[in-house]
Amino acid sequence: MKMDEQTRPDFPILDRIVNGHRLVYLDSAASSQKPRTVIEAMSQYYATSHANVHRSIHTLGEEATALYEMARDRVQRFIGAASREEVVFTRGTTDGINLVADAVGRTLRPGDEILITDLEHHSNIIPWQMAARDRGATVRSVPVTGEGLLDLDAFERLLGPRTRVVAFAHVSNVLGTILPVARLSAQARRVGALTVVDGAQAAPHLPLDMSSLECDFYTFSSHKMLGPTGVGVLWGRRAALEALEPTRGGGEMIKEVWIDRARWNDLPWRFEPGTPPIAEAVGLMAAIEYLEKLGMERVAEHERALARQTVEVLQAIPGVRVYGPGASVDRGAVVAFSVEGLHPHDVAALLDQEGIAVRAGHHCAQPLMRSLGVVGTARASFSVYSSSEEVSLLAHALASLRTRL
Amino acid sequence: VTSAAGALYGEVIRERWRRPRHRGELPAATAVAEDVNPLCGDRVRMLLHVAEGTVRAARFTGDSCAICTAAADVVAELVEGRTVAEAARLAPDDVLGVLQADIRPTRMRCATLPISVLQQALRP
Numbered sequence: 001m002k003m004d005e006q007t008r009p010d011f012p013i014l015d016r017i018v019n020g021h022r023l024v025y026l027d028s029a030a031s032s033q034k035p036r037t038v039i040e041a042m043s044q045y046y047a048t049s050h051a052n053v054h055r056s057i058h059t060l061g062e063e064a065t066a067l068y069e070m071a072r073d074r075v076q077r078f079i080g081a082a083s084r085e086e087v088v089f090t091r092g093t094t095d096g097i098n099l100v101a102d103a104v105g106r107t108l109r110p111g112d113e114i115l116i117t118d119l120e121h122h123s124n125i126i127p128w129q130m131a132a133r134d135r136g137a138t139v140r141s142v143p144v145t146g147e148g149l150l151d152l153d154a155f156e157r158l159l160g161p162r163t164r165v166v167a168f169a170h171v172s173n174v175l176g177t178i179l180p181v182a183r184l185s186a187q188a189r190r191v192g193a194l195t196v197v198d199g200a201q202a203a204p205h206l207p208l209d210m211s212s213l214e215c216d217f218y219t220f221s222s223h224k225m226l227g228p229t230g231v232g233v234l235w236g237r238r239a240a241l242e243a244l245e246p247t248r249g250g251g252e253m254i255k256e257v258w259i260d261r262a263r264w265n266d267l268p269w270r271f272e273p274g275t276p277p278i279a280e281a282v283g284l285m286a287a288i289e290y291l292e293k294l295g296m297e298r299v300a301e302h303e304r305a306l307a308r309q310t311v312e313v314l315q316a317i318p319g320v321r322v323y324g325p326g327a328s329v330d331r332g333a334v335v336a337f338s339v340e341g342l343h344p345h346d347v348a349a350l351l352d353q354e355g356i357a358v359r360a361g362h363h364c365a366q367p368l369m370r371s372l373g374v375v376g377t378a379r380a381s382f383s384v385y386s387s388s389e390e391v392s393l394l395a396h397a398l399a400s401l402r403t404r405l
Numbered sequence: 406v407t408s409a410a411g412a413l414y415g416e417v418i419r420e421r422w423r424r425p426r427h428r429g430e431l432p433a434a435t436a437v438a439e440d441v442n443p444l445c446g447d448r449v450r451m452l453l454h455v456a457e458g459t460v461r462a463a464r465f466t467g468d469s470c471a472i473c474t475a476a477a478d479v480v481a482e483l484v485e486g487r488t489v490a491e492a493a494r495l496a497p498d499d500v501l502g503v504l505q506a507d508i509r510p511t512r513m514r515c516a517t518l519p520i521s522v523l524q525q526a527l528r529p
Contacts, residue, residue, distance in 0.1 A: 343447075343468075343469065343470035343471065344470075345447075345470035345471075345472075345512070345515065346470050346471045349414075349512070350413065353413055360445070361444065361445040361446060362445065362446040369446060375445070375446045375447065375448065375468045376446050405414070405419060405422065405423075405471060
């Protein structure tokens with residue numbers, strides 16, 4: 001059975017009628033839809049077990065704490081982390097990058113360099129600009145080749161003794177390019193730089209194993225991987241996390257407090273001040289269970305096939321241009337495209353008239369848009385419930401789009 | 406098929422997007438402003454030729470969607486011949502009235518960007 005035939009009945013929203021058509025949701029890279037098990041796990045948690053975690057000495061407090069910490073264990077197993085202490089819950093990918101950038105930023109000195117790439121999402125650019133700004137450090141960037149791949153020669157040239165941090169996406173949210181995380185991280189380590197990987201577009205789609213990726217930090221969001229909004233994960237190699245001085249204070253992140261000083265709590269709570277997103281962590285646990293049942297190898301294969309089909313059929317439509325690596329190159333579950341003579345916003349609005357949801361605009365990657373020479377693109381993206389029929393519906397709609405405005 | 410787009414944007418927007426009347430450069434421009442829509446990266450530049458307190462000519466350039474292009478075209482048309490004070494009072498409703506379309510909230514910035522660029526150009 002095809003994966004989408006198996007999964008679609010689990011996603012109640014896919015029955016929605018939009019503008020008279022059955023919803024064709026091709027915007028999962030922005031945020032995925034949620035299976036019933038995730039929605040029910042959260043509502044069950046609120047209906048039966050909610051209380052604050054960690055310091056409530058009563059039955060509900062213990063249940064909530066057990067569920068929250070069980071979610072951490074599930075994440076640890078899902079990403080192949082060496083220990084649960086390496087798994088920090090955040091509010092999402094952006095929050096995770098900011099957490100690291102804030103902490104590492106305080107250790108930067110004038111002349112230090114932060115190396116990013118031209119295909120980063122703004123969330124992996126701005127925190128580094130902010131970190132560099134006040135310390136006299138510089139942000140440099142690795143260009144992208146005409147085929148949409150990272151220029152690895154330029155990466156080697158730009159990497160040097162001044163490089164303190166190398167921050168890059170595992171999978172580009174626009175081009176779908178998969179970056180060689182282990183290779184880049186090993187090279188960065190040779191010059192003593194920390195590596196921070198934006199895994200927002202990888203965690204929902206690829207099997208992950210932190211022990212083989214070689215990076216120091218890896219961060220992703222729940223809401224793009226079938227889970228709820230408001231929670232994400234920052235994984236850090238234990239030594240790298242221990243070397244970080246916390247920059248966010250509050251309850252839970254301390255052991256002992258005096259008026260003028262405090263002692264930090266152990267990992268991972270040291271980086272989780274305040275009441276965490278408990279119900280969201282419970283929802284994320286259900287999402288991970290759902291993905292594990294499908295098997296991430298199968299998920300990756302399903303989405304790879306959809307991306308390949310999309311590249312092939314869209315390229316064949318006159319006036320449609322597809323960005324990023326060709327059909328023969330493995331890519332993530334996104335395909336960016338444009339229609340000659342039409343602005344991406346109009347493409348998205350016209351497709352919406354047929355119930356087809358795609359993203360349009362700069363995708364929070366303006367430097368990449370500039371290097372592609374466009375203001376924006378449209379983008380189709382996939383998840384476990386996306387089907388080959390939906391790709392055909394998109395292609396069919398696009399074929400006649402230019403005559404519609 | 407055409408009716409779907411007609412229902413989406415209305416005839417005025419479609420017509421002005423296909424054949425804008427005030428798109429182009431204005432070598433005699435005395436006031437110029439440019440801004441972007443952070444939502445989508447759309448860029449609109451308004452060029453005004455102001456003489457003796459009156460907007461003698463107005464043009465726009467830029468890279469923008471159908472709604473934004475049509476709105477810029479309407480703004481340029483509405484300000485030509487008006488005094489600077491009158492032009493500065495131009496409001497989103499004046500433009501939306503001409504466009505005769507039901508603009509969705511998510512696209513409202515597309516329709517109002519040209520007015521905010523006009524106001525920047527008119528600022529002394």
